[in-house]
Amino acid sequence: MTEAEVVYTSEKYGSDEAGNGTESQPYKTVLHALKVKGLQATIYVDTKEEGAETS
Numbered sequence: 001m002t003e004a005e006v007v008y009t010s011e012k013y014g015s016d017e018a019g020n021g022t023e024s025q026p027y028k029t030v031l032h033a034l035k036v037k038g039l040q041a042t043i044y045v046d047t048k049e050e051g052a053e054t055s
Helices: 030-037
Strands: 006-009 042-045
Touching (some): 006 030, 030 042
């Protein structure tokens, strides 16, 4: 069993054209991440709402 590749997406900050799936350059959509990295990838989705506070 191989370890799944980790991929990051962010609808607000990501780009399907210029992103590479890293935390600093995420893809925009989960669909694009699946197309590029496949079904075995672990996909993290940035879901922080605008104006939400982090602790």
